[in-house]
Amino acid sequence: MWCYDCSISRGDAATNLDVVPGDGTSGGKNSGISTIPVDLGLKEAKLKKSNSKKGDEFEAMDPKTYSSPTHELLKMKVETGRGPMSNETFRALIKSTTMRDTKLQDPELVVEQVDLNGDLRRWSCTRCCLEEADSERCDRSLWSWALRFLCFLVLCTLSFITMVAVLGNQVGDELTIEVHQEWVGTPDNLVDALRAECVDLQRQATAFIGAIEEYNRQQGFRQVTFTTRERQKQASAMYLPSTGPARVVVVHGRRQHGLSSSAQTAGYLLRLMGISSLIITDLTSVRENVSDWLADELTILGAWDYVVADPDSLLGGAVNPQEVGLIGFDFGGFSVQRAFAQEPQIPAILLDGVVHNFKVLMNAKVQEVFELVPGLQPLFTSQVQSRCELNLQKRVDEVSSLADDFAQRSTANKSYIGMMRSSEDAVIPDGATQAAELRLSAQSLPSDSILLDWTTTFSGPKSDACWEQRALHLSRTQEYQTQLCAFFSRALEVRVNCTAVGFALDAL
Structure with a gap:
């Protein structure tokens, strides 16, 4: 297993890291980076980790399996001229290459993409006038209140639509709905004659x-x-x-x-x-x-x-x-x-x-009921007319x-x-x-x-x-x-x- 975070000086790492193909051969196209060995210049069969407290030992690897290490990846520069690749960018490059079952892209293109994505920051409306920490807190607060406002706006919209539907249907039913009722009496015994009167x-x-x-x-x-x-x-x-x-x-x-x-x-x-x-x-x-x-x-x-x-x-x-x-x-x-x-x-x-x-009657009823909201009367009228047409099973314009x-x-x-x-x-x-x-x-x-x-x-x-x-x-x-x-x-x-x-x- 390759280690890139061991206690090795930057100069040594720059001279001893190499990319080895997944099949164990050097050069050619790879399906991914499988191992990057570290050569400390020791020819013994075993070596000791210099800074290990427990004195753990590592077995030497067969020199026939790996090619000579290089440090070209660390020397690559992005075309924009931002200098050598940083450790974070290099790690991201290795991770993206080893975690995906895809062919290795062009190194310069990969470095550019990773570097640009790494430097990409979230848009902020307060960064220009506040410190970074204060800006982040302010942004979180603004986004929180914006989310609350959107939720309130959605709730108000749904409530308004419900109100229009309920009140409009109620007026439409009042104008059209009827039920069959049994009346009691005869012309010489008018039991129910005054049923509807006070x-x-x-x-x-x-x-x-x-x-x-x-x-x-x-x-x-x-x-x-x-x-x-x-x-x-x-x-x-x-x-x-x-x-x-x-x-x-x-x-x-x-x-x-x-x-x-x-x-x-x-x-x-x-x-x-x-x-x-x-x-x-x-x-x-x-x-x-x-x-x-x-x-x-x-x-x-x-x-x-x-x-x-x-x-x-x-x-x-x-x-x-x-x-x-x-x-x-x-x-x-x-x-x-x-x-x-x-x-x-x-x-x-x-x-x-x-x-x-009938249409004039319907409009007059809407105006009577919704006189406090004159600007919304056309909307209520449309809902009332739809309800009336549903109850009557015919278009109001045809019989109005x-x-x-x-x-x-x-x-x-x-x-x-x-x-x-x-x-x-x-x-x-x-x-x-x-x-x-x-x-x-x-x-x-x-x-x-x-x-x-x-x-x-x-x-x-x-x-x-x-x-x-x-x-x-x-x-x-x-x-x-x-x-x-x-x-x-x-x-x-x-x-x-x-x-x-x-x-x-x-x-x-």
Whole structure:
């Protein structure tokens, strides 16, 4: 084993070291440096280590096995002129050569690479102004704080993305998600009619609901089934007959039911006018996708076809299509408008709570929820729209605006539109914009199409829970009845004295 760190003077090492090929021959190409013997000029068979305390002896090596030692490696100079090879460089050269199973590279190239790598130092931003030890400590501190900052930045980014996703999905679900719910009761026993109302409003409207139940018991009602248009699915409805030929299909709102107070109030007030009503029981039970309330127009059109034709002879016979109108509440009113645009024979629609452009509604909801971060609203809007499209299973842009559908409607028949809304409506934010969008779309219809545009304030209880309600049919029942009667008496050409039909409201 060759020793390069023994107690030998530098001068002796310079004259006695030699590179011996791995195969024991001198010269030629080598696969590596196997042994570098040390010749102290002794010819004896054994020699003693001069500085060893224990007097260890080394056996002499066979001179036939090794070539004469040289010291050329120690004399090599790098082309850059840095002087003789240092001990560290020489050791690194020997280590790199003996540890790898590769051919020995050119000595000058190896020396240059090792020397350059050995002198390579880590980049420092403080070396120019601090001592080396202080610079290293400062660099370690800077790198530590830089790493912490990067971790903090990554954490903030992930938190922000999570916040956008969670809040955006929550708003999207609020606008679109629905579940099928069972409602309890019948038109003469409205157990669940006030389910969605606050306690104070329920207490105020209890007498009115009792009057509706009593009237339905006296006049009777009928459960019927009809087939939706195109999809040919069975749906159920409650038919409330009256004395006149005119009829109206009542469409409940989103997360509502045919037994809700709004739908039952409309049916009751229409009966007082001599107009029969068909109240669709549950739109969610007919949908392929429970949340896809944008496709309810097919169910509404099926109900309208049934009322016009009376195929089962349960409604008193077929009637003129121009005598059958529609009334829809909030999101149900959006589907009523779609049905109105697709069926030119529908003479009139009345909307309680106006939803005309879904994308405008979505943007208004985002602005309401994220008003404190206006700069990030486009990002939240994108997330909300993606969530809505996922729930609806259709693109929002395809169903958002009804202006083009209204423009394609034939003007040969009557086309009357009525709007009733509360200025404090929390379910439909920015209702004024929705009403303006509807007026703009109605410009393609005859000039007298907008028969009713009634906006008022909610006059019910002022508690936090009730303030979000916009139940005008319960808080302003008398005015509500007057507006409804005025619209349908003209739109369906019903002869009735609207000021004389409110006798049942004395209970209030």
